[in-house]
Amino acid sequence: MPSTTKPTPCRPPRELSEYLAFVRRAIRGVEQRFLAHDEGDIEDLADLLQLIDEANASVARIVRTANEKHRWSWADIARATGHSRGAAWQRWGRG
Numbered sequence: 054m055p056s057t058t059k060p061t062p063c064r065p066p067r068e069l070s071e072y073l074a075f076v077r078r079a080i081r082g083v084e085q086r087f088l089a090h091d092e093g094d095i096e097d098l099a100d101l102l103q104l105i106d107e108a109n110a111s112v113a114r115i116v117r118t119a120n121e122k123h124r125w126s127w128a129d130i131a132r133a134t135g136h137s138r139g140a141a142w143q144r145w146g147r148g
Contacts, residue, residue, distance in 0.1 A: 117146070
């Protein structure tokens with residue numbers, strides 16, 4: 054007889070901090086899989102580097118939006134990211 058219980062869908066994280074924790078675990082999982090294989094696939098390494106580029110581009114968009122739309126100052130952004138104000142602007146302020 055088939056089960057009448059519906060599967061519970063995965064609940065998306067409700068808070069950004071939960072989502073970031075999930076992403077951290079996923080990245081650690083990728084690292085462990087890379088290190089566990091005796092023979093690595095060079096294309097997988099290229100894909101990983103592309104993912105890093107995409108993440109950096111996303112961070113740049115987030116920081117610029119925070120500065121422009123939410124009026125976060127470059128000093129606030131610098132403090133949150135561990136940069137000097139000038140270094141933060143140089144890294145993310147030029148769109």
